[in-house]
Amino acid sequence: MTEFIPPGTRWIDLPSPFPMKRGGDLRDARIAYETWGTPNAAGDNSILILPGLSPDAHAASSPDNPAPGWWEAMLGPGKPIDTDRWHVVCVNALGSCKGSTGPASIDPRSGEPYRLAFPELSVEDAAEAAHAVVRALGIERLACVIGNSMGGMNALALLARHPGIARAHVNISGAARALPFSIAIRSLQREAIRLDPAWNEGNYDDDRYPESGMRMARKLGVITYRSALEWDGRFGRVRLDSDRRDGEDPFGLEFEVESYLEGHARRFVRNFDPNCYLYLSRSMDWYDIGESCGGTTDQGLARIRVEKALAIGVHTDILFPLQQQQQIADGLRAGGAEAHFLPLESPQGHDAFLVDFDRFGPAVSGFLDAL
Amino acid sequence: MTEFIPPGTRWIDLPSPFPMKRGGDLRDARIAYETWGTPNAAGDNSILILPGLSPDAHAASSPDNPAPGWWEAMLGPGKPIDTDRWHVVCVNALGSCKGSTGPASIDPRSGEPYRLAFPELSVEDAAEAAHAVVRALGIERLACVIGNSMGGMNALALLARHPGIARAHVNISGAARALPFSIAIRSLQREAIRLDPAWNEGNYDDDRYPESGMRMARKLGVITYRSALEWDGRFGRVRLDSDRRDGEDPFGLEFEVESYLEGHARRFVRNFDPNCYLYLSRSMDWYDIGESCGGTTDQGLARIRVEKALAIGVHTDILFPLQQQQQIADGLRAGGAEAHFLPLESPQGHDAFLVDFDRFGPAVSGFLDAL
Structure with missing residues (x-):
């Protein structure tokens, strides 16, 4: 590491x-x-x-x-x-x-x-x-x-x-x-990591790494780190150019905001240890x-x-x-x-x-x- | 169905x-x-x-x-x-x-x-x-x-x-x-379903069903359907009784709010078709x-x-x-x-x-x- x-x-x-x-x-x-x-x-x-x-x-x-x-x-x-x-x-x-x-x-x-x-x-x-x-x-x-x-x-x-x-x-x-809203968000982030089969009860390595779970956790993080107000002005309903789209997939990246989340997730995923994330996240829930x-x-x-x-x-x-x-x-x-x-x-x-x-x-x- | x-x-x-x-x-x-x-x-x-x-x-x-x-x-x-x-x-x-x-x-x-x-x-x-x-x-x-x-x-x-x-x-x-905040939330819900290997590009059945993905999607839904204000008063930092806890697992259900989300997810998961969820969800993103x-x-x-x-x-x-x-x-x-x-x-x-x-x-x- x-x-x-x-x-x-x-x-x-x-x-x-x-x-x-x-x-x-x-x-x-x-x-x-x-x-x-x-x-x-x-x-x-x-x-x-x-x-x-x-x-x-x-x-x-x-x-x-x-x-x-x-x-x-x-x-x-x-x-x-x-x-x-x-x-x-x-x-x-x-x-x-x-x-x-x-x-x-x-x-x-x-x-x-x-x-x-x-x-x-x-x-x-x-x-x-x-x-x-x-x-x-x-x-x-x-x-x-x-x-x-x-x-x-x-x-x-x-x-x-x-x-x-x-x-x-x-x-x-x-x-x-x-407070419970932030506990709920963090709980869901941890669940995303733990549900990823590659997490493997914490026994992953670089070859078998819970990438999907970490990506989900990070995207949910970014959604709660920023604000709807900022995104209304920044992204609105702007679409990606066709060369940045996932072909014909109706559920693929289409809106700028989806691409923004994807970019954040990709930059984070291999740069933070999943188990460390779980521990730090839970420590916050426990704090009062x-x-x-x-x-x-x-x-x-x-x-x-x-x-x-x-x-x-x-x-x-x-x-x-x-x-x-x-x-x-x-x-x-x-x-x-x-x-x-x-x-x-x-x-x-x-x-x-x-x-x-x-x-x-x-x-x-x-x-x-x-x- | x-x-x-x-x-x-x-x-x-x-x-x-x-x-x-x-x-x-x-x-x-x-x-x-x-x-x-x-x-x-x-x-x-x-x-x-x-x-x-x-x-x-x-x-x-x-x-x-x-x-x-x-x-x-x-x-x-x-x-x-x-x-x-x-x-x-x-x-x-x-x-x-x-x-x-x-x-x-x-x-x-x-x-x-x-x-x-x-x-x-x-x-x-x-x-x-x-x-x-x-x-x-x-x-x-x-x-x-x-x-x-x-x-x-x-x-x-x-x-x-x-x-x-x-x-x-x-x-x-x-x-x-x-607007982009709700598009982002729905995009993440769809991603949770689509990342579940059991979703299988839409070819699941009752025996092999994307239960984890649907649970994640529903929990994220419930988080955004309610409000932090309500939960502060309703759940605060109240813990589950020990007999409702996941034993010694530090990442298991511990707070009432986590159990509330889990209950909502369990009631929803087998009562809504995942592909229908994807289609209805995306239709909202597209609407203007x-x-x-x-x-x-x-x-x-x-x-x-x-x-x-x-x-x-x-x-x-x-x-x-x-x-x-x-x-x-x-x-x-x-x-x-x-x-x-x-x-x-x-x-x-x-x-x-x-x-x-x-x-x-x-x-x-x-x-x-x-x-």
Whole structure:
């Protein structure tokens, strides 16, 4: 699975054994990360970025890897997350296949990939792993934790479990708990993968790979990551040229939107490990900061101690809808933070933070510049 | 496939050959229907109901079939569609498997089921077939056409192609054209069916049936038929009791919402023909009253001539969103109708007309009572 790992990736070894919240432990596990900028003498300029489900740690280009990263427009010298000022760390989540230990990694106890023998993964485990990276890098206190989507859940878990770890927090299109619509979507994505005979209870390889299941899962993902509003303007009812059509098949690709989904699926399918996808997906379903703390979601949020916080959402997001970022801001404020909720009018739905830099750039830079 | 057809069903033979809009024709085709109430002497009290994709013609109980119908609360003596006053006809759509001729029917030319040899099906074909039923029943002019969801498309096609066929129209959660979000959802549903090896290019039977594909398609349907808002209140994060769980499988059914989807899928899977599903689904993608008339959607709507119209939508509907019913009302008004748009606050999304009778009952009865 080394083909998934971008050049320039570095690693932190996790404590071994690394205990998992829902039982079991990992041996010799490690977390992939990248950094940009330089820590200052006071040690108070470090920002931790926790990404969504699929990105790796390569958020932006660097001397070791000049290829553009997944947040290239947001991160770099003079950019909204200005690396002339900030020392920025981005980690690949525990359980992923982009460098960190996950179900596709070799289990040192068996010498074979974990596959379904990987212990049940929770958002809290990923948070603990991110915390280990922060500590291993000698960072006493972060200036800010920025979490996007799944990373927004990871960030809240990190803040809840390590009071004082960060002065500020930016939660982007995140949630303090999974709600049934998103659980249903993710459940169906997992079912598509598991129904593919090539999944074979997790025992696939490159020659026999659950391509159809992964394609279905990704298409359903893309449908819920974007918005109907964006697609009305972008695709409307435009048809493909006849040379891009599947001949006479009435059920073949005909509309631009169908081709768009197909293109997304093809780019994703061989670039993400199916078992890792299942584990990360389920970890999100299980997350509720309230359940994690033995109280309500609001109570869980109010236990977090940060000085300043910003929860950004998008009104067209159907997967992590706006009221979830409102809840985060309200909860953090109840815990004493100077917390703001910022709803953006982006048409691009849940994925807006990956594309709508005209809105997200000023929102993030405005917050960080005032820190 | 006779097991799909409710007792009490009656049939109208379509003209043979019955030409299809996109090419080809049908021989000896027929349309299943049921009726309630009695035509009056003036012949001006007939209402035609055109249902959504999956329902049969059994909208309500009758002496021939006392089982409750799919719109039992809406249709009957003293009910919103009051059969003491109205003579009501409900048809099963052309292309369905619930009595009308469709891909699961025997092709008289081959003696075998049509399967994928069925000609391409359009919304306009279903409208022509419904028109043939109206004429065969001796109805000169309908008092009203009521179309729900796909039936709302069929109704607009009928009205556009047969000026004067109806005095009034109620369009419920319908659309004058398919938009890319709903095309994407339906495309993915069809892909799930077609990827199931048991689909076998349409050559399945009861022993080898694309059950997984149909289950996936139905679950995705249910997700888009309801709403996140309803599910937040109805399911939240409630777990199944341990005796309803799949043992230790971390990816098995755990949340109530997952079990709800599973139940819906199981009830549907063997009760709808997969090829019929593919054809009906694609016919909706193709529909645009503008393309059908060689103009814009608004122009297509404005060509319709009815005296009164009501377009009802639901603010939580993501499949046929509210602006589509607004467009219908505006378009019909531009054509000279006294047309109203009625947005309802139902939490149940696209399916609200099948469950939220407290809102839909008065909305429909108010319109019909004033006719």
